[in-house]
Amino acid sequence: MERVSLWRAPVAESPVHASVTLPGSKSITNRALILAALADGPSTVTGALRSRDTDLMIDALRALGVGIEESGAATTLRVTPGPMGAATVDCGLAGTVMRFLPPVAALAEGVVAFDGDEQARSRPLSTILDGLRGLGVEIDGDALPFTVRGRGAVAGGAVTIDASGSSQFVSGLLLGAARFEQGVTVHHDGESVPSMPHIDMTVEMLRRAGVRVQTPADGEANTWRVAPGPVTAVDWVVEPDLSNATPFLAAAAVTGGAVSVPLWPSTTTQPGDAIRDILTAMGAEVSLREGTLTVRGPRRLRGLDVDLHDVGELTPTVAALAALADGPSTLRGIAHLRGHETDRLAALSAEINGLGGTVTETADGLRIEPRALRSGTWRSYADHRMATAGAILGLVVPGVDVEDVGTTAKTLPGFENLWATMLTPIGAPS
Ligand SMILES: O=C(O)C1=C[C@@H](OP(=O)(O)O)[C@@H](O)[C@H](O)C1
Numbered sequence: 288m289e290r291v292s293l294w295r296a297p298v299a300e301s302p303v304h305a306s307v308t309l310p311g312s313k314s315i316t317n318r319a320l321i322l323a324a325l326a327d328g329p330s331t332v333t334g335a336l337r338s339r340d341t342d343l344m345i346d347a348l349r350a351l352g353v354g355i356e357e358s359g360a361a362t363t364l365r366v367t368p369g370p371m372g373a374a375t376v377d378c379g380l381a382g383t384v385m386r387f388l389p390p391v392a393a394l395a396e397g398v399v400a401f402d403g404d405e406q407a408r409s410r411p412l413s414t415i416l417d418g419l420r421g422l423g424v425e426i427d428g429d430a431l432p433f434t435v436r437g438r439g440a441v442a443g444g445a446v447t448i449d450a451s452g453s454s455q456f457v458s459g460l461l462l463g464a465a466r467f468e469q470g471v472t473v474h475h476d477g478e479s480v481p482s483m484p485h486i487d488m489t490v491e492m493l494r495r496a497g498v499r500v501q502t503p504a505d506g507e508a509n510t511w512r513v514a515p516g517p518v519t520a521v522d523w524v525v526e527p528d529l530s531n532a533t534p535f536l537a538a539a540a541v542t543g544g545a546v547s548v549p550l551w552p553s554t555t556t557q558p559g560d561a562i563r564d565i566l567t568a569m570g571a572e573v574s575l576r577e578g579t580l581t582v583r584g585p586r587r588l589r590g591l592d593v594d595l596h597d598v599g600e601l602t603p604t605v606a607a608l609a610a611l612a613d614g615p616s617t618l619r620g621i622a623h624l625r626g627h628e629t630d631r632l633a634a635l636s637a638e639i640n641g642l643g644g645t646v647t648e649t650a651d652g653l654r655i656e657p658r659a660l661r662s663g664t665w666r667s668y669a670d671h672r673m674a675t676a677g678a679i680l681g682l683v684v685p686g687v688d689v690e691d692v693g694t695t696a697k698t699l700p701g702f703e704n705l706w707a708t709m710l711t712p713i714g715a716p717s
């Protein structure tokens with residue numbers, strides 16, 4: 288039987304005081320790579336995240352025929368578009384790869400075969416594959432593995448999809464659409480679309496690349512339109528990953544310490560920015576001064592009732608915080624998390640309850656009653672954010688063994704070292 292590695296989450300012996308610099312955003316990096324691959328000339332991506340999800344994107348684009356070279360540093364990439372042809376794409380467990388690349392593959396001349404991790408085969412995908420079929424693309428399959436029969440051109444046009452399962456269905460269709468003959472008009476019909484800031488990120492980056500985009504804010508409800516036209520090469524500068532900053536900020540909140548994250552953008556479409564309001568609502572003191580975000584933990588962490596529909600990515604961090612609060616919490620609006628890396632609602636309730644907590648799943652979220660937690664194994668389910676949630680609990684619950692902490696490499700390689708450095712008292716030898 289395969290042995291799963293266990294990582295004993297370090298306990299914070301005293302309130303955590305640290306400054307933590309985070310690598311680039313996964314979501315911005317993978318969008319920049321796609322837009323650079325479709326651009327009318329070479330682009331650079333500075334501050335790119337290098338992690339499993341972004342390296343899978345790089346490998347896939349290279350396989351399609353795009354030139355991607357490191358320029359001086361691994362985080363500075365020079366991207367040179369080229370003729371795209373037949374390729375094999377490994378999506379791993381990356382939603383951004385499995386949903387953003389099929390429209391790009393449709394523009395290649397040749398068969399592009401997609402596959403990914405076993406666990407990725409159950410992530411929702413048919414919405415975007417059917418959407419592409421509606422735009423004239425030939426695809427075999429409805430989930431991983433599937434094949435796109437690229438013909439070097441896509442007709443494009445209007446398509447109606449139900450994107451209530453993932454914002455990435457909308458983002459994926461929009462990102463490639465300037466290169467479709469008629470562009471695209473995506474109309475959403477269904478329950479509300481989650482993770483809207485991520486669609487705003489897509490729109491903002493398309494506009495920065497000179498693409499004309501209409502959004503529901505321009506008047507037509509639930510409708511996004513991308514005009515056909517060139518994608519301008521841009522020198523992208525990637526912001527730090529604010530979602531990956533949240534476990535570190537949570538460390539201040541649960542230990543009554545102070546953690547700073549430099550280079551916090553003053554305005555951003557990253558959903559991680561919402562952690563400021565969430566931690567404030569839980570009683571922490573949060574300040575953003577001269578580009579550095581600082582969280583000072585409260586003496587008592589309050590429970591909260593919060594709708595995370597727009598920022599579902601933050602749920603594992605918020606659930607860990609809630610499990611350590613002094614009153615009950617309700618996290619709502621996140622039914623779509625059942626289709627994330629794992630069913631995060633089931634995983635969070637099983638694991639917190641496994642440590643003695645009281646968490647119940649609701650139709651669209653979690654209800655968390657704080658309890659004194661005890662030691663135990665914390666399963667990660669190949670989910671980077673499950674692993675970091677276990678690390679947060681382990682700061683104050685001795686004896687939490689996180690399974691497969693290496694899964695954090697999906698978006699944050701070297702997480703354990705960053706975590707250990709955060710816990711090293713300032714001035715102590717590291
Ligand atoms: O477009 C993106 O970069 C992302 C969109 C969101 O997906 P969902 O809309 O499926 O939640 C988010 O959770 C994911 O981590 C990244």
Ligand SMILES: C=C(OP(=O)(O)O)C(=O)O
Nearest residue numbers: 380381382383600627628
């Ligand atoms: C949902 C997530 O990832 P993905 O991009 O694989 O959907 C996430 O990072 O929380």
